[in-house]
Amino acid sequence: MSITARPAPNAAPARLKVRKNIDSLTAQELADFRRAVKQALALTDKRGFDYFAGWHGVPLGWCQHHDPLFLPWHRAYLYWLELALQSQVPGVTLPWWDWSKASAIPSAYSSPQANGAENVLAKARINVLNTAHKPGWPTETSRAPGHAPQVPGPPYQQEWANAMKATNYTDFSQRIWSVHDTVHVWMGGTMAQVDWAAYDPIFFAHHANVDRAWRIWQTAHPGANPPAGILDESLQTDPAMKVRATLDVHQLGYEYAGTQSTVAGSA
Amino acid sequence: MQRWTSQAMALPPRTSWQRADLEFEGVEHDGASFVMHIFLNNPDADAATPRTAEQRYAGYLTVFAHGDCWGDVGHCDIPEPVSAFDRRPPHPLVPFDATLEITEPLQALSETTGPEGTGEITVTVLAFNEADETDGVLRFKELTLLTYA
Numbered sequence: 324m325s326i327t328a329r330p331a332p333n334a335a336p337a338r339l340k341v342r343k344n345i346d347s348l349t350a351q352e353l354a355d356f357r358r359a360v361k362q363a364l365a366l367t368d369k370r371g372f373d374y375f376a377g378w379h380g381v382p383l384g385w386c387q388h389h390d391p392l393f394l395p396w397h398r399a400y401l402y403w404l405e406l407a408l409q410s411q412v413p414g415v416t417l418p419w420w421d422w423s424k425a426s427a428i429p430s431a432y433s434s435p436q437a438n439g440a441e442n443v444l445a446k447a448r449i450n451v452l453n454t455a456h457k458p459g460w461p462t463e464t465s466r467a468p469g470h471a472p473q474v475p476g477p478p479y480q481q482e483w484a485n486a487m488k489a490t491n492y493t494d495f496s497q498r499i500w501s502v503h504d505t506v507h508v509w510m511g512g513t514m515a516q517v518d519w520a521a522y523d524p525i526f527f528a529h530h531a532n533v534d535r536a537w538r539i540w541q542t543a544h545p546g547a548n549p550p551a552g553i554l555d556e557s558l559q560t561d562p563a564m565k566v567r568a569t570l571d572v573h574q575l576g577y578e579y580a581g582t583q584s585t586v587a588g589s590a
Numbered sequence: 591m592q593r594w595t596s597q598a599m600a601l602p603p604r605t606s607w608q609r610a611d612l613e614f615e616g617v618e619h620d621g622a623s624f625v626m627h628i629f630l631n632n633p634d635a636d637a638a639t640p641r642t643a644e645q646r647y648a649g650y651l652t653v654f655a656h657g658d659c660w661g662d663v664g665h666c667d668i669p670e671p672v673s674a675f676d677r678r679p680p681h682p683l684v685p686f687d688a689t690l691e692i693t694e695p696l697q698a699l700s701e702t703t704g705p706e707g708t709g710e711i712t713v714t715v716l717a718f719n720e721a722d723e724t725d726g727v728l729r730f731k732e733l734t735l736l737t738y739a
Contacts, residue, residue: 504652
């Protein structure tokens with residue numbers, strides 16, 4: 324799919340980056356993505372993976388949950404992280420994990436090994452920047468998918484469909500954050516704790532799918548924006564971004580892979 | 591497992607609404623993540639109760655929570671604004687409202703209770719922390735049954 328964005332007036336047309344389903348990446352695309360994550364994990368400054376992981380939980384705790392800022396904040400979060408990964412390996416994009424259809428964690432994130440080396444998407448050490456490690460803190464990410472039968476597991480097809488049926492932003496936001504919460508808790512381990520979840524690389528595949536859901540719903544409901552009262556709020560990221568700036572993914576330079584067929588009309 | 595059952599709530603006349611929501615207001619999320627399974631007029635429901643229409647199962651809500659406090663003393667206390675000019679974002683642990691649509695289960699219940707019917711809401715809760723301690727994990731301000739014409 325090829326899409327051209329219309330950025331600022333007088334600027335040259337920019338080609339959008341396309342986020343893809345993790346299961347649809349070519350071997351080269353997956354290798355490039357792993358390389359970007361690995362290089363970002365090796366950095367202990369503001370370009371590194373741990374810096375971004377720290378926005379969500381320990382030590383900065385900037386994330387927004389269970390309120391109308393949930394979707395805009397996480398869209399901005401993914402945007403800034405994706406740029407940081409592209410600084411490591413140009414052209415990479417954040418893949419999504421479609422838990423509305425898949426019944427398990429994608430093998431790209433679960434296989435212990437990849438190409439003869441440790442799979443950086445399966446597990447990561449937790450290095451909280453500029454903060455002394457405290458007793459009881461995890462030292463690496465962990466997961467225990469399906470650890471409790473009381474937590475419904477994927478695929479979350481019905482929950483996804485229910486969110487898509489929402490006719491206003493508030494309903495959509497509540498429904499999608501609800502299934503988002505379930506995915507986290509079903510995953511278990513550090514993914515089930517707000518303060519540590521973002522240290523796991525699969526966090527971003529999960530949230531790319533949440534963001535994709537918002538994008539799909541937005542397309543079906545043009546103009547159904549978050550409440551007007553929050554559009555000019557600044558989201559706590561580095562640098563900050565206003566809610567209004569998160570509404571159009573094309574203005575953020577990306578789109579989700581899919582299909583689109585258009586034919587000429589009769590005029 | 592924690593179990594909570596509401597007082598009896600008056601059910602609105604079946605013909606007066608098209609959609610029904612249960613709204614848990616002021617849900618605390620400062621501890622372990624947890625899952626809530628909600629039953630209507632089934633106060634004996636527990637973790638082993640089948641989640642079926644026959645058991646008047648209404649659905650589930652999962653809460654992705656913060657876990658134990660990792661900061662210094664006072665880190666997880668929700669502060670009041672220090673002035674009218676305090677424009678800092680809300681504290682991450684401000685309680686939130688969780689909504690579950692229960693239109694179909696409530697319709698089914700209403701058909702059995704008649705026009706003067708009442709309903710009890712029973713919630714079974716399972717938390718996920720190192721000790722698997724669940725008692726007291728579900729804390730909220732009030733529960734509202736909302737219907738929409």
